[in-house]
Amino acid sequence: MTAATGIGARVLRTEDKRFLTGTGRYVDDLPLARATYAYFLRSPHAHAKIKKLDISAAAKMSGVVNIFTGKDLVDAKVGGLICGWVVKDKHGEPHKAPPHPVMAVDTVRYVGDTVAMVVANSYDEAKDAAEAIKVDYDVQPANIDLAKSFDKGAPQVHPEAPGNLIYDWEIGVKADVEAAFAKAAHVTKLDLINNRLIPNAMEPRAAAAEYDKGTGNYTLWSTSQNPHVLRLILSAFVLGIPEHKLRVVAPDVGGGFGSKIFCYADETMVCWAASRVGRPIKWTAERSESFQTDCHGRDHVTHAELALDKDGKFLALKVETIANMGAYLSTFSTAVPTYLYATLLAGQYTTPLIYANVKAALTHTAPVDAYRGAGRPEATFVVESIVSKAAAEMKIDPAELRRKNFIPSTAFPYQTPVALQYDSGNYPPIIDEAMKMADYKGFEARRAEAKSRGKLRGIGFSSYIEACGLAPSQVVGSLGAGVGQWESAQIKFNPTGNVQVMTGAHSHGQSHETTFAQIIHDKLGVPMDQIEIVHGDTATTPFGMGSYGSRSLAVGGSAIVKATEKIIAKGKKVAAHLMEAAVADVEFENGTFKVTGTDKNVPLAQVVFAAYVPHNYPLAEVEPGMDENAFYDPANFVYPAGTQICELEIDPDTGTTEIVNFTAIDDFGNIINPMIVEGQVHGGIVQGVGQALMEGAVYDKSTGQLISGSYMDYTMPRADNFPSFKLGYKVTPCPHNPLGVKGCGEAGAIASPAAVMNAVHNALAPVGVKHVEMPATPLNVWQSIKGAQRQAAE
Amino acid sequence: MYDFTYHRPKSVADAVKLLKDKPEARAMSGGMTLIPTLKQRLARPSDVVDLGAVKELSGIKIEGANVVIGGMTKHADVATSADVKAAIPALAHLAGHIGDPQVRNRGTIGGSVANNDPAADYPGAVVALNATVTTNSRKIPADEFFKGLFETALADGELITSISFPKAEKAAYMKFPNPASRYAMVGVFVAKTASGVRVAVTGAGGCVFRVKAMEDALAKNFSSAAIKDINIPADGLNSDIHGSAEYRAHLVGVMARRAVDAANK
C-alpha cells in the first residue's frame, strides 16, 4: 500500500486532534442528568478494628442521598473482589485467598481501605457528610516491612493466610542448580530491592453509573483498560448483574500503566449503588486517593546468585524473592511475581539451569499488582544487574560477557529452562549497534574529561528480553489464569464504503486509532479518513480482553488482520459476480478487485455497496452485508528484546545524577508506525529511569502512613531530567502472528532501571561504592559515597 | 473546599478593613498556597479577600539604591524585569527558578514571604540582602520579619505592600531543589551589600537563618576558599525522606561555596 499512510509510515496520531484541543471525553466529562456524587471515606489507619461506625449524623446532613457501609454489602450478599489467577505453590496447593470485601466490614487493612460511601447531591456535600461519619477505630500493629513479613511475631494481615504467606512458589530444579554452583569457578551474589512504585496515570481513576429501572439495565463508565473483563468480574463474581444487563464503557482514558486493569472497590460501589440510589452516580478520585488506592507496582526483596565458569560462561542462576502483595490480592497480583517474573530469568542468555523461589507476602499496604512491565522489569533488573556485577568482579567487559552468553541466532526457537520458548531473535547485532550509537569506545575519554570537572561518569548496559502479547489461552490456562487471552475484531463496512473497526483492545495512550487504521488502510486500501476505530464499549464491540502486557497490536492487530482476510474472501465472491469471472481468477490489491491477467476491476467500495444493495448480487451463494468478525488466539508470546546503554554523571558533592546519553536499540519485529513506537519507548525509558533514580513509595515502617503520598514527596520524572534519546531498531519478525510484530509498550520500562543502575555503579566504583539501592536519589548516592569513604578511612 | 465569602477590594485600605472586620478572613494573592490548602480542607476561612484588583500592590520600581517590589508582583515579572536583572541579577535568577511557569505566573512575592514556607526561596533573598518589608502600617527589617516555621512578624490583617531590596555589589543564590517538589531543600543566598556580607540559608531548617561564621570569613575574603572548612551543625535541621539533617548540613556548605563562586563571576 502507499508508504505515506500504510504499514511502516510515521502517520500523525488521529486521536491527538481531540486530545490536544481539549475535546477528549473522559469519564468525568460525562453530563448525566440528575447525577449524584460519591465520596469514599478511607481508613486513616494501616490496621485497625472498626469498633463502631456511626453514620446517623452524616445521613441527616444537607444534600446527602445515601450512605453505604460494608455491612450493607454483606446484607445485600455482594461478593468480594477477586484474584483471577490461581498460582499453585511448590506443593501443588492453590495460593491462600483471603477475602477482599468491597468495603471494610470489621477491619481496615491499609491506609486508604474503603470504609463508607457517601452519595450526595454535590461532591462537596458528600465530603462534608463523610467528615461527620464517626468511626471508632481500635488501632492494631501493622506489618509494613516486607522483609520482615514472615518473622515470628509480625502482625498478621489475614487469618486465612497464616504467617502472612500467600504462596511459596518455585520453578526449576534446585538440586541441579546447586550442583552447578558447586562446580563454578566464580559465583556472583547480589542482594537487591525492587522499589515500590505508584503508577500516577495522568487521569485519576473515575467511575459513573446509571440504572434504567424500566429495562433493568446498568451502564457503568469506568477508566478501565479492559471493559469486558471488568464486566465479567462484576457480573460473575461480585455483583451478580447478568452480563447482558451490564454495559461497561471505558471512553477516553488518560493513561493506565496497568493500574486500570483491575476491578476496584470504587467502581464496584458506584455501579451497585446506582440502582439503590435511583439516580446516576459520579465519582472521580482525587490525586491523594490515587496515591493511596491505585494498585502499586514492583516491591520485591531479592537475593540472587550467578554461577560462572572460568571464562565467564553462565552455568546457573538462583533467585530468592519476597514479593509484596499488599493487604489484599488484587485481580492479577499472584501472577506478576511468578509467571511474569521468574519465567524471564533466562534473559538473552543460554544459562542452562535456573531455580527461582518466590514467596508472596501480605502487608498492611495498598494492594500491589501489574504495573508497566509487570514482573519483567523485576526479572530484567535481577538478571542485568547480576551480569554487570559479575563482569566487574571478573574484570570482563560487560558487553563482552553478555555476548559470550547470548543465545545464538541459529538456536531459535529456543527453549529456556524456565518454561518459555523464545520464538525469534538475534541479539549480537543489537548490542553492536547500541555500542556504536553510544560511542562506547569513546567512553573512557569522556570519563576522564568528566573527572577534570569533578564529575563521576559511568556507563551501564541492559540487554533485556520480555515475553508479552498476552497470551496463548491454553498456556496461561494451564498456569492458573481464569480467562482466555485472545483478542477480537469486527470490521463493519457501511454502504457508502467507510468502515468501523471494533476492537476488543483498549487505547489509553497507545494510539490504536492510528496504528489499527494503518493496518486497515494497508490491507484493504480504505483511506485513513474513512476508517473509524471503535473500542472501549461492551455494547458496541465484540467481547475483548483489553490492553495490557503489550498485547494490543500483536494479538488485537492480528485479529484485525484475520477479519480483513474474511472481508477480502467475501469481497472476491461478490467481485467475481460483478465482473462475471471465476472467484479463483479474482485478486485483491490496493483496494481493488481484479480479474487476473485482464484490466477488469472493481473497487472495494463498489463491492461493499453491492453487498448492501444486493440487486445484482450472488444471493444464492453469498449473504448480503459486509461485516466480519475475527477472534485471534496467539500461538505463543512474543519476545521483544534489545539493549539499552545509559551514560550518566554524578556530582559527588551533592549526589545528584544527570543522564547525559541514553541509547536504546530494540527488536520489536515489524513496525507499523515508528513515530508511535518511539513515543512508547520514550515513555517507557522515562518510567524506568523514574524507578531507578526518583520514584519510591514510602510507608512509615511503624504507622503504615504513606509518606510519599503527594507530588510534594513522590518524585515523578520530568522532561528536563532527560537528554534526547538515541533510538534504533533491528527487526526479526515474529514468526507466528500475521503482522510479524512484537510488543513495544513496556520494553522501555523493563530495560532501563538496570541500564541506569549499572551506570550508577560503574560511576561510583572508583570511589569504592559497592551497592546502591533504587531509587538512587541524591541523598542515597551521597550517603553511599560517604559510607564508602568512612569504610576506606577505617 | 468549604464555603466562604469572596471579596475583591480595589485598595489596600479596603482590603485591610475587610480583614480586620472578619476575624476569620484570609487574604489571597495568587492563591498558589491558599487554594491547595482550601481544597484539602486544611483551612476554613469565613472570607477570602482577593488582592488581585489592588493595583497599588503590583510593580517594580527603582528608588535610589533600592529595588522596590510590590507585594502582588508575580515571580515571572521579577524574573524578567530589566530593572531587577540590572540591579540584583541574583534576585531575578531566584524568581525564575521558583516552581514552574504556571506557579511563576500566579505566585507572588508578598504571598511567598507572608507564608514563610521553610522551603521557600524568597526568604533567603530578603534576609541576605537585608531587605525591608513594608506593610500597610509599618516597615519591618528582614531580621525581624521571619519568626519561625510559617511564622512572621505580620499581625492579623496586616498586608505586605512592598519589599525593598538594597542593590548588591555581589550576590548569588544557589538552590538545591527537593527532587519531588522542587522547592528549596537547601538554598543559600550570599550577598555583599552596603550593610556587609550576609549568608542566608533557606530550606534546611524550620525557618530561614544566617550563617555568621561564613559571613565573618567572607567579609575578610569574599572567596569560596574562605569558607571551605566551615561546617554547619546538623542539629535542628530538617530531616525527611529526601534529605537527612546531616545531608542538608553538608549541602549548605556546598551551595554556599557555589554561590560565592557564582557571585564572583
Ligand SMILES: Cc1cc2nc3c(=O)[nH]c(=O)nc-3n(C[C@H](O)[C@H](O)[C@H](O)COP(=O)(O)OP(=O)(O)OC[C@H]3O[C@@H](n4cnc5c(N)ncnc54)[C@H](O)[C@@H]3O)c2cc1C
Ligand atoms: C507547584 C508549586 C511549586 C512551587 N514551588 C516553589 C518553589 O520552588 N519555591 C518557592 O519559594 N515557592 C514555591 N511555590 C510557592 C509559590 O512561590 C507561591 O508564591 C506561594 O505558594 C505563595 O502563593 P501566592 O503568592 O499565590 O499566595 P497565596 O497562596 O495567595 O497566599 C499565601 C499566604 O499568604 C497570605 N498573603 C498573600 N498575600 C499577602 C500579602 N500581600 N500580605 C500578607 N499576607 C499575604 C495569604 O493570606 C496566605 O496565607 C510553589 C507553589 C506551587 C503550587
